[in-house]
Amino acid sequence: MSLHSTQTDFAATVENRDAAGAILLVCEHASNAFPEPWGSLGLTEAQQRAHVAWDPGALDLSRALAQRLDAALVHARVSRLIYDLNRGPDRPDAMAARSEVHDIPGNLGLTPQDRLHRAEALYLPFHTALHAEIVRRLALGRATVVITLHSFTPVYHGQPRAVEFGVIHDADDRLAKAIVAAAQSLTDLACALNEPYSAADGVTHTLRLQATPYGLANAMLEIRNDLIATPEQAEAMADRLAPVLQQALAAVAEG
Amino acid sequence: MSLHSTQTDFAATVENRDAAGAILLVCEHASNAFPEPWGSLGLTEAQQRAHVAWDPGALDLSRALAQRLDAALVHARVSRLIYDLNRGPDRPDAMAARSEVHDIPGNLGLTPQDRLHRAEALYLPFHTALHAEIVRRLALGRATVVITLHSFTPVYHGQPRAVEFGVIHDADDRLAKAIVAAAQSLTDLACALNEPYSAADGVTHTLRLQATPYGLANAMLEIRNDLIATPEQAEAMADRLAPVLQQALAAVAEG
Numbered sequence: 001m002s003l004h005s006t007q008t009d010f011a012a013t014v015e016n017r018d019a020a021g022a023i024l025l026v027c028e029h030a031s032n033a034f035p036e037p038w039g040s041l042g043l044t045e046a047q048q049r050a051h052v053a054w055d056p057g058a059l060d061l062s063r064a065l066a067q068r069l070d071a072a073l074v075h076a077r078v079s080r081l082i083y084d085l086n087r088g089p090d091r092p093d094a095m096a097a098r099s100e101v102h103d104i105p106g107n108l109g110l111t112p113q114d115r116l117h118r119a120e121a122l123y124l125p126f127h128t129a130l131h132a133e134i135v136r137r138l139a140l141g142r143a144t145v146v147i148t149l150h151s152f153t154p155v156y157h158g159q160p161r162a163v164e165f166g167v168i169h170d171a172d173d174r175l176a177k178a179i180v181a182a183a184q185s186l187t188d189l190a191c192a193l194n195e196p197y198s199a200a201d202g203v204t205h206t207l208r209l210q211a212t213p214y215g216l217a218n219a220m221l222e223i224r225n226d227l228i229a230t231p232e233q234a235e236a237m238a239d240r241l242a243p244v245l246q247q248a249l250a251a252v253a254e255g
Numbered sequence: 256m257s258l259h260s261t262q263t264d265f266a267a268t269v270e271n272r273d274a275a276g277a278i279l280l281v282c283e284h285a286s287n288a289f290p291e292p293w294g295s296l297g298l299t300e301a302q303q304r305a306h307v308a309w310d311p312g313a314l315d316l317s318r319a320l321a322q323r324l325d326a327a328l329v330h331a332r333v334s335r336l337i338y339d340l341n342r343g344p345d346r347p348d349a350m351a352a353r354s355e356v357h358d359i360p361g362n363l364g365l366t367p368q369d370r371l372h373r374a375e376a377l378y379l380p381f382h383t384a385l386h387a388e389i390v391r392r393l394a395l396g397r398a399t400v401v402i403t404l405h406s407f408t409p410v411y412h413g414q415p416r417a418v419e420f421g422v423i424h425d426a427d428d429r430l431a432k433a434i435v436a437a438a439q440s441l442t443d444l445a446c447a448l449n450e451p452y453s454a455a456d457g458v459t460h461t462l463r464l465q466a467t468p469y470g471l472a473n474a475m476l477e478i479r480n481d482l483i484a485t486p487e488q489a490e491a492m493a494d495r496l497a498p499v500l501q502q503a504l505a506a507v508a509e510g
Contacts, residue, residue: 088469089394112395119394120387128383132375139344139374140367205468213464214343 010035011085011122012129014074015063017136021070022143022249024133026206027062028085028126029055029150030075038082038118041106052099053079055151057228062149064238069245074130081107083122086148086205089115093202094123100157130210138214145175145249146211146218151225152196165241166195166222170204171212176219178248186247187240196222217252265290266377267384269329270318272391276325277398277504279388281461282317283340283381284310284405285330293337293373296361307354308334310406312483317404319493324500329385336362338377341403341460344370348457349378355412385465393469400430400504401466401473406480407451420496421450421477425459426467431474433503441502442495451477472507 005017032054034040040048047053059075066073076085081104087094095118097107137144154161165183169176176193183191197203204220211218221241228234260272287309289295295303302308314330321328331340336359342349350373352362392399409416420438424431431448438446452458459475466473476496483489 089390090396090469115396116391116394119390124387124390128379128386131383131386132379135344135374135379136371139371141345141370209468213460213468214345 007129008077009125009129011077011125012074013077014072014129014133016066016070017072017133019066019070019072021072022145023069023071023245024137024144024146025062025066025071025073026130026146026148026210027055027058027073027075027150028148028206029080030059030062031077032079033077034079034082038106041081041104043081043102043104043106047102048079050102051151051153051225052102053081056225057223057234058149058151058225060231060234061151061223061228061237061241064235065149065242065245068238068242072133074126074133076126078122083118085123085126086203088205088209089119089123091202091205094119100153127206127209130206134210134214134216144214144216145252146207146216147175147245148206148218148220150220150222151228152222154224154226156196161196161224162190163192163195164190164224164227166192166197168194168198168204168220168222170199170207170218170220172215172218174252175217175248178251179219179221179244182244182247182251183241186244189240262384263332264380264384266332266380267329268332269327269384269388271321271325272327272388274321274325274327276327277400278324278326278500279392279399279401280317280321280326280328281385281401281403281465282310282313282328282330282405283403283461284335285314285317286332287334288332289334289337293361296336296359298336298357298359298361302357303334305357306406306408306480307357308336310335311480312478312489313404313406313480315486315489316406316478316483316492316496319490320404320497320500323493323497327388329381329388331381333377338373340378340381341458343460343464344374344378346457346460349374355408382461382464385461389465389469389471399469399471400507401462401471402430402500403461403473403475405475405477406483407477409479409481411451416451416479417445418447418450419445419479419482421447421452423449423453423459423475423477425454425462425473425475427470427473429507430472430503433506434474434476434499437499437502437506438496441499444495
């Protein structure tokens with residue numbers, strides 16, 4: 001894969017920014033890095049590798065899809081437990097003191113200044129980098145569709161999840177519904193709209209912030225992480241999903 | 256007026272950023288400066304002073320309101336004819352080739368690269384500066400209401416406009432309706448909702464981009480510019496409007 005025009009800063013990496021395709025992929029939970037000055041937040045190494053710290057497999061899948069779809073990709077470089085880039089800085093779960101069954105010691109008793117420091121170090125530059133890509137594409141007259149890509153744990157609070165591929169929409173449901181239809185037509189994945197959660201759970205912040213103001217078609221993809229646990233699985237999933245996204249894009253473009 | 260914590264860059268000035276009030280004022284058309292590398296765009300000096308180049312009186316009124324309401328203020332430093340900060344970079348009228356009855360020679364035949372250069376020099380840094388203020392306030396847990404402030408010409412395409420004070424809303428109409436109610440109760444201004452234009456005309460971009468994603472109450476104010484043509488008139492108008500905004504804010508806060 002040729003990752004030309006790559007730009008990296010502390011909060012965000014933009015790969016493949018001159019790609020010709022319409023899709024701009026966003027992976028807010030790509031990383032389980034715990035850099036200074038925050039460090040491990042008091043988590044064990046096992047916790048730092050677990051799904052609470054990031055979306056395992058999501059970056060591998062994003063890169064494999066970017067290659068197949070000639071898409072640009074913006075991804076995070078710091079664990080979502082330090083700052084969850086898919087949450088505004090007014091949200092308690094932007095810097096969660098508890099996630100699923102895990103207490104996050106380093107997020108207990110944060111002061112407003114602590115929250116401000118993380119928001120300015122991570123949230124603002126990540127979303128500015130993503131906004132810059134959107135502005136650039138719009139100024140150049142390039143078609144742009146925003147797709148955020150996440151993975152979810154097969155077992156949450158002890159409950160197994162049967163869905164394999166969730167597609168979540170915010171105000172504009174065009175693309176999400178087209179993706180579900182294409183997935184049901186082209187694959188045997190257990191695909192569902194607004195599973196394992198939905199906009200009502202506050203998970204569509206990036207779409208609201210970056211796509212909706214410009215009227216850009218958008219959707220959030222959720223892949224069960226046991227299906228993309230290795231790079232090989234992620235490549236195989238990209239082979240299945242790339243035609244799905246292409247068909248859905250064509251359907252939305254036709255209106 | 257004490258304008259503490261002022262930050263200025265090429266595209267935006269933030270004044271009074273530590274003000275304690277909930278209102279964040281935004282004045283996208285504050286300036287009729289035509290700096291290099293764009294210069295005058297081929298406009299006469301009279302055209303550079305006219306309402307097509309900026310919103311006359313809007314910055315004076317914004318500053319007078321900021322003082323009375325202890326509000327922060329973000330304002331533009333370059334003419335809207337070089338880049339209209341209340342328009343996304345996909346919009347032709349972001350860099351209009353014609354405005355009301357005026358051709359804008361320097362905006363004819365812009366290339367995609369020309370548009371990109373202006374968007375990256377003006378639109379992106381202005382909105383990043385505004386976003387940074389919102390992020391900062393949200394991270395600190397500060398109540399925030401976004402109000403954009405504009406002025407309009409009393410005669411447009413030869414037609415006189417009777418409305419003196421227009422209040423425009425986008426998806427969230429709470430604050431706009433409360434402002435109209437307060438203006439009708441407290442003043443004798445000819446006040447109207449969604450006059451002299453409305454969101455359907457594409458004039459609520461800043462609200463959509465900056466306030467709506469965070470669920471912040473917001474409104475766009477339009478003052479007829481003959482009522483704020485001098486600094487003294489702007490001060491007098493601020494005396495009339497400050498209680499209106501205070502009453503409207505209280506009404507929205509009560510829900």
